[in-house]
Amino acid sequence: MASVRLVKVRKIFHTPRGEVTAVDDVNLEVRDGEFLVLLGPSGCGKTTTLRMIAGLETPTSGEIYIGDRLVNDLHPKDRDVAMVFQNYALYPHMRVRDIIAFPLKIRKYPQEEIERRVREVAEMLKIEHLLDRRPRELSGGEQQRVALGRAIVRRPKVFLMDEPLSNLDAKLRVVMRAELKKLQKNLGVTTIYVTHDQVEAMTMADRIAVMNKGRIVQLGTPKELFTRPANTFVAGFIGSPPMNMIECSLDEGKNLLDCGALKYRLDPDAGLTLRSKGVTEVILGIRPQHVLIERGKRPDAVAQAPIYVVEPMGTETIVNFKLGETMIRAVIPADIDVEAGEVWNIVFPRDRVYLFDKKSGELVA
Amino acid sequence: MFLLPSLALLVGIGLAPFFYVLLLSFHRYRLTWTDRPWEFVGLDNYRYVMNWERFWDAAWNTIVFAVGTTLLSFAVGFALALFLSQRFKGRGILRALVIIPLLIPPVSVGLMWRFILHPLLGLVPWIIKNVTGATVSFFETPAMAMFSLILIDAWEWFPFMFLVLLAGLESLPREPYEAAYVDGASRYQIFRHITLPLMRPVIAVAILLKFLISLKVYDIIYTVTTGGPGTATETLSYLIYRQTFAYFWVDRGSAMALVYEYLIILFAVLFVKYALVKARMG
Amino acid sequence: MNTKVVITAIVAIVVIVAAVLLLTRGGEQASTTIRLYMEDMVETAYLEKLLPEFEEQTGIKVIIEKASYEVMREKLISVFKSSEGYYDVIIVDNPWVAEFAEAGWLVPLDDFIAENPQLNVDDYLTSLWWTVGKYWKDGKVYMLPWYNYALALMYRTDLVNTPPRDWMEFYNLAKQLTDPQKDFYGVAAQARRGYKVVEEGLNYVYGFGGRVFDASLRPVINSSQAVEALLLYGRVVFETAPPGAINWEFDEAFQAAQSGKAAMMITYNWMIGALNNPEQSQTAGKWMVAPVPGGYAVLGAWGWAIPHNAPNKEAAFKFLAWVASPETEKKLALMGHAPVRKSTFLDPEVIQKYPYMKTLLEVVDNSLPIVPPVTVGEQIVHILGQYFSESLLHVKDFEEGKISEEEAKALIKQELDKAAQEIYELMKTEGYYEEQVQLPPPWGPG
Ligand SMILES: Nc1ncnc2c1ncn2[C@@H]1O[C@H](COP(=O)(O)OP(=O)(O)OP(=O)(O)O)[C@@H](O)[C@H]1O
Numbered sequence A: 001m002a003s004v005r006l007v008k009v010r011k012i013f014h015t016p017r018g019e020v021t022a023v024d025d026v027n028l029e030v031r032d033g034e035f036l037v038l039l040g041p042s043g044c045g046k047t048t049t050l051r052m053i054a055g056l057e058t059p060t061s062g063e064i065y066i067g068d069r070l071v072n073d074l075h076p077k078d079r080d081v082a083m084v085f086q087n088y089a090l091y092p093h094m095r096v097r098d099i100i101a102f103p104l105k106i107r108k109y110p111q112e113e114i115e116r117r118v119r120e121v122a123e124m125l126k127i128e129h130l131l132d133r134r135p136r137e138l139s140g141g142e143q144q145r146v147a148l149g150r151a152i153v154r155r156p157k158v159f160l161m162d163e164p165l166s167n168l169d170a171k172l173r174v175v176m177r178a179e180l181k182k183l184q185k186n187l188g189v190t191t192i193y194v195t196h197d198q199v200e201a202m203t204m205a206d207r208i209a210v211m212n213k214g215r216i217v218q219l220g221t222p223k224e225l226f227t228r229p230a231n232t233f234v235a236g237f238i239g240s241p242p243m244n245m246i247e248c249s250l251d252e253g254k255n256l257l258d259c260g261a262l263k264y265r266l267d268p269d270a271g272l273t274l275r276s277k278g279v280t281e282v283i284l285g286i287r288p289q290h291v292l293i294e295r296g297k298r299p300d301a302v303a304q305a306p307i308y309v310v311e312p313m314g315t316e317t318i319v320n321f322k323l324g325e326t327m328i329r330a331v332i333p334a335d336i337d338v339e340a341g342e343v344w345n346i347v348f349p350r351d352r353v354y355l356f357d358k359k360s361g362e363l364v365a
Numbered sequence B: 001m002f003l004l005p006s007l008a009l010l011v012g013i014g015l016a017p018f019f020y021v022l023l024l025s026f027h028r029y030r031l032t033w034t035d036r037p038w039e040f041v042g043l044d045n046y047r048y049v050m051n052w053e054r055f056w057d058a059a060w061n062t063i064v065f066a067v068g069t070t071l072l073s074f075a076v077g078f079a080l081a082l083f084l085s086q087r088f089k090g091r092g093i094l095r096a097l098v099i100i101p102l103l104i105p106p107v108s109v110g111l112m113w114r115f116i117l118h119p120l121l122g123l124v125p126w127i128i129k130n131v132t133g134a135t136v137s138f139f140e141t142p143a144m145a146m147f148s149l150i151l152i153d154a155w156e157w158f159p160f161m162f163l164v165l166l167a168g169l170e171s172l173p174r175e176p177y178e179a180a181y182v183d184g185a186s187r188y189q190i191f192r193h194i195t196l197p198l199m200r201p202v203i204a205v206a207i208l209l210k211f212l213i214s215l216k217v218y219d220i221i222y223t224v225t226t227g228g229p230g231t232a233t234e235t236l237s238y239l240i241y242r243q244t245f246a247y248f249w250v251d252r253g254s255a256m257a258l259v260y261e262y263l264i265i266l267f268a269v270l271f272v273k274y275a276l277v278k279a280r281m282g
Numbered sequence C: 001m002n003t004k005v006v007i008t009a010i011v012a013i014v015v016i017v018a019a020v021l022l023l024t025r026g027g028e029q030a031s032t033t034i035r036l037y038m039e040d041m042v043e044t045a046y047l048e049k050l051l052p053e054f055e056e057q058t059g060i061k062v063i064i065e066k067a068s069y070e071v072m073r074e075k076l077i078s079v080f081k082s083s084e085g086y087y088d089v090i091i092v093d094n095p096w097v098a099e100f101a102e103a104g105w106l107v108p109l110d111d112f113i114a115e116n117p118q119l120n121v122d123d124y125l126t127s128l129w130w131t132v133g134k135y136w137k138d139g140k141v142y143m144l145p146w147y148n149y150a151l152a153l154m155y156r157t158d159l160v161n162t163p164p165r166d167w168m169e170f171y172n173l174a175k176q177l178t179d180p181q182k183d184f185y186g187v188a189a190q191a192r193r194g195y196k197v198v199e200e201g202l203n204y205v206y207g208f209g210g211r212v213f214d215a216s217l218r219p220v221i222n223s224s225q226a227v228e229a230l231l232l233y234g235r236v237v238f239e240t241a242p243p244g245a246i247n248w249e250f251d252e253a254f255q256a257a258q259s260g261k262a263a264m265m266i267t268y269n270w271m272i273g274a275l276n277n278p279e280q281s282q283t284a285g286k287w288m289v290a291p292v293p294g295g296y297a298v299l300g301a302w303g304w305a306i307p308h309n310a311p312n313k314e315a316a317f318k319f320l321a322w323v324a325s326p327e328t329e330k331k332l333a334l335m336g337h338a339p340v341r342k343s344t345f346l347d348p349e350v351i352q353k354y355p356y357m358k359t360l361l362e363v364v365d366n367s368l369p370i371v372p373p374v375t376v377g378e379q380i381v382h383i384l385g386q387y388f389s390e391s392l393l394h395v396k397d398f399e400e401g402k403i404s405e406e407e408a409k410a411l412i413k414q415e416l417d418k419a420a421q422e423i424y425e426l427m428k429t430e431g432y433y434e435e436q437v438q439l440p441p442p443w444g445p446g
């Protein structure tokens, strides 16, 4: 078992159309035994990062350490990592049984042990009935579980998992999430887990590294990320439905945010912080779960508006208001009756409001 | 209905010569017999061929030759394909060089090698003499003559094997290799467990093709040994060719050609059934 | 304007005009063209140099199509068998003459010869005349001799004082000259299975008094003389020739001889020219020619013939009258062509240029065809070639001490018995032996 450390790692692909910077000066330390999730939108460089750690791509610059060892020039087979490939990369000519056994077989494990472990893994992944099939006789989800099986059958220093559950149905995914998490905790193998599913990230991770355009934009526990998103990108990426983001400008004299159709009164501290940092153009963020709505008039209401659309979700309801160009969403308990067209007061509780610098996107207050 | 005319054409083009040969094989007829009619002799020609020791000697020679040259050209071609499928500087030039033998006409290949192996003036005997002190004569004995023919033919054909196998290697999926690296497989293990099984269908086709081509060898035999010494390097197609086109005995030539054809077809069917089908199943 | 239409129209017009021109020209026959089919070799090039003379004289244009020896037989038969005909004049190797003549594929030349007394057929050497001239069976003439391939002995004058007169002497001398340590050998032999081993081995057989056929066309190649001859031939090949000579053809042997690695060589008599030509030989000037030891040389020869389906026989005859004339032959001989007429061999100008001409005359005069004109000549040469080659392998076993001389002889006898048997059956299938025949000279008595 080992930590994984990336120091100013950069990867530039040279294509006929020019250079693509897939990973841009990434610094990251994954602690020994930690479950770290790499979260980010498609094309942000997650797979590339994993492949560099596995040794399948050479970094253009920067250093990668597994434990204390610099592995930049180490062949993949000598890094002792196990990887679940996003495209499965199963051995097309082998039976499932042999695919899962392969990492053990080439390490010359005794036959009984190989058989035992393959059986255990197959049981956990619910693929016992598929052991004698070949990859092309499997569905995508089944192939994915085989790929997972080949990785977890052995005890490497590091697990690298590239969206290992993306192709499973919702029910199975929930089960597997739990199983994987349990396995990882039992084995204590350092794990880097790639996903662009924020629910998966939140439920499984010890810490999450959010990536965007080749950079890590925030690293922290799920809770930190949810409560203190470092910037608009993280704020918008984590949480569902996504955080309301409203462009405002600071009205210096009145300690007021002018957000077009709505006005938000700053608390004095926040106003001070904004001024001290010289921020005048602001993005106001508030999660839909924290938006309060009332039928009656309220002095602290930021606006009064008719309901635009109502989306019932079962246990809760999403209410959409349209204020000029901006759309504001609120999540309310399902037992409150709302109807489109009704006029409601909208309240942003002070302690739930995030203020971001519009220029840099960074959290200010 | 639309198929009928094209089917008739196909049958006409494909089968008419076959029926002509089949018909000939039941007659006594020589191409120079302009005023003697075909004489029906039943199975005489077949009986003759089946009992003709030289035919079976030639069949044996053919198999020895075909197996030898197929294995040798495969081994060399595959080794080079593996080597030149790796990325390194100068690979393109090496690849081009490897193909050269393919561009030389077979007749010139034979002539060229006769002089490369010339005991007094040839390069190879000269090298052997200077390295080991021994004088090697490449065509002195029946066994040496066969060996040398195999050597020459394999030299001419290894680029073909190389190209087919290289194309196969280049078209293999990359993912299983990456998976195998990460799984910790060594070079040899990757070759043994990934490359070889994935290449099996290509290898089977390459070997089948080369083997079938080798069975038809004529040019090299004609230019290098004319089947000698004695009948040591006389192959079936050489025998059949001489019988049919040099001596004009198209009757026995046809019977021999048909027997030979049946043997080849039998072999090809067995090969496809066992090697190819097995390769596909893994 | 639509350019496509214009282009299409232009192309169409050009094609139509061209077609019309071609067709009308074919009808007019403005100038006559004849087509020759010949082996691709230097002699053909000599002839090409003289062609303008003929074309000027007659206005007939000559196209020579050249081919390698291997493909000629196959090509000729496909031309003979086609109803159209393609070639007007061809050359034919002597083993094929009877076969083509009996099949009715060659035009008899008797009338043509009678009309052209200047051709003087009596001038042809007897051996050649009966080989590629008059067909002994029906007495008709199908070919005019063109070129001789009689075998002779080449020897290095700096190493050999007097050329050996018989094969034993030849063997002894060769053995004496052989020094493998120095990569030097007595004879550059050519014993490859096929024509080569027969062209060489039969000289020994003839020299020992053996023959392939007797005068009634029965095979006698299994005679004790032939056995002795092949045993000695084998000893020459394995004891005095470079290793591997059992698979040598002309090219290997010639290279060995010209590069100074051998003292003697049995080859076509006119090769003396090439061996003494500084452009082809490192030992030029050191070679002399003599009749083969044993006296009788193997003879091969080519002749001119006109295919039965020649499209333009009239012009073909004109060409034959020119190419076979003594005048043309003399001009060719001065370039290096191997003559077929006594008058050419004895021509002072020719002798002045090639002083050894008289020796060559002696060689050709005392030669026996590799196979008499029978309809399976080609196949007989190859039957002999196979069993001669097998016989040599027995001599090799003897040389290596695996068998005794007596055993070797017995085995050679067995091979030659098989050869004789195969030849006999083959001849029988072809209808020989149904009536008694008597071969003319040079096979017959005398
Ligand atoms: N071999 C390559 N050559 C060129 N560009 C590449 C290569 N591999 C990846 N890229 C580019 O690098 C960027 C990052 O790719 P990467 O596969 O790491 O994204 P990802 O975060 O894994 O995306 P996804 O969630 O869709 O799998 C993308 O823009 C991609 O087009």
Ligand SMILES: [Mg+2]
Binding pocket: A046, A047, A048, A086, A162
């Ligand atoms: Mg990816």
